[in-house]
Amino acid sequence: GQSLEQPSEVTAVEGAIVQINCTYQTSGFYGLSWYQQHDGGAPTFLSYNALDGLEETGRFSSFLSRSDSYGYLLLQELQMKDSASYFCAVKGGSQGNLIFGKGTKLSVKP
Amino acid sequence: SQTIHQWPATLVQPVGSPLSLECTVEGTSNPNLYWYRQAAGRGLQLLFYSVGIGQISSEVPQNLSASRPQDRQFILSSKKLLLSDSGFYLCAWVGTLSYNEQFFGPGTRLTVL
Numbered sequence: 001g002q003s004l005e006q007p008s009e010v011t012a013v014e015g016a017i018v019q020i021n022c023t024y025q026t027s028g029f030y031g032l033s034w035y036q037q038h039d040g041g042a043p044t045f046l047s048y049n050a051l052d053g054l055e056e057t058g059r060f061s062s063f064l065s066r067s068d069s070y071g072y073l074l075l076q077e078l079q080m081k082d083s084a085s086y087f088c089a090v091k092g093g094s095q096g097n098l099i100f101g102k103g104t105k106l107s108v109k110p
Numbered sequence: 111s112q113t114i115h116q117w118p119a120t121l122v123q124p125v126g127s128p129l130s131l132e133c134t135v136e137g138t139s140n141p142n143l144y145w146y147r148q149a150a151g152r153g154l155q156l157l158f159y160s161v162g163i164g165q166i167s168s169e170v171p172q173n174l175s176a177s178r179p180q181d182r183q184f185i186l187s188s189k190k191l192l193l194s195d196s197g198f199y200l201c202a203w204v205g206t207l208s209y210n211e212q213f214f215g216p217g218t219r220l221t222v223l
Contacts, residue, residue: 031210042200042214043154050210087153091210097144097169098212102153 002026004101006088011107012078020073020104022088030091032064032071033098038084046073046086075106083108112137116201116215123222129174129188131218133201136182141203143184144212145176148198160184196222 004024012018022032031050035043049055049064049071061074075082085103092099113136123129135141142161146154156169158176166176173192177185184201201215 033210033212035212042217043212044214045211048210089154097156097159099156100146100154 002090002092002099004088004090004099006086006101006104008102009105009107011109013109014078014080016078017074017076018078018106020075020086020088020106022071022073022101024069024071024088024090024101026090026092026099028092029066029069032062033089033091034060034062034073035087035089035100036084037087037103043087048091078108080108080110082106112203112205112213114201114203114213114215116199116218118218119216120219121221123191123220125193125222126190129186129191129195129220131186131199131201131220133184133186133215134182135184135203138182138203138205140181141205143178144202144204145184145186146200146202148200150197154200158186191222193222196220 006022031048033048034046036046037043047055047062049062052064052066054061054063059076064071085105087100087103089098089100115134144159145157147157148154158168160166160178163178174188199218202212204212
């Protein structure tokens with residue numbers, strides 16, 4: 001089967017750094033994506049890793065280790081607006097479709 | 111630029127009634143289109159995807175069906191809604207230039223009573 005595991009909730013304070021981990025099990029793997037979803041809104045794309053290593057985009061970075069079937073999203077200099085749910089998604093299977101984790105709800109406190 | 115529309119934004123329907131949700135994409139051609147459902151506080155479940163007109167693949171057998179009558183139109187339907195069909199329905203597309211990024215529409219929040 002195919003599954004993704006990520007923590008259900010994380011709490012941090014403004015200005016801090018938080019890491020959201022994701023482990024996956026899938027038949028066929030093309031890459032790991034991260035999406036952000038604010039309450040009531042649609043998911044928006046944050047990053048995609050196809051190869052091992054760290055990808056940095058502003059305050060957000062994403063890491064992938066294919067050998068460990070593991071990745072993480074790193075959010076630095078947290079702001080209140082970063083309070084949202086974050087989903088990891090594996091591009092895999094026979095059709096290369098996205099399989100989403102259940103999401104991690106991040107709450108940023110003052 | 112590309113945009114994706116969904117309507118209606120919210121919908122309350124009685125059990126046993128039919129359903130039709132529409133999704134249209136502008137500014138791109140021949141996109142891959144997807145329908146997802148998200149239950150409250152849960153992840154996204156892929157329901158259907160389409161790589162072209164008239165081509166529909168179902169990921170989860172259930173009470174719903176999908177159709178793609180035009181290149182940039184994707185429709186989700188049901189003949190008789192169940193309580194378990196309640197959720198947030200999201201349409202998404204992937205373009206030919208960036209297969210790794212999915213763009214989501216604003217969603218339809220469906221409540222079946």
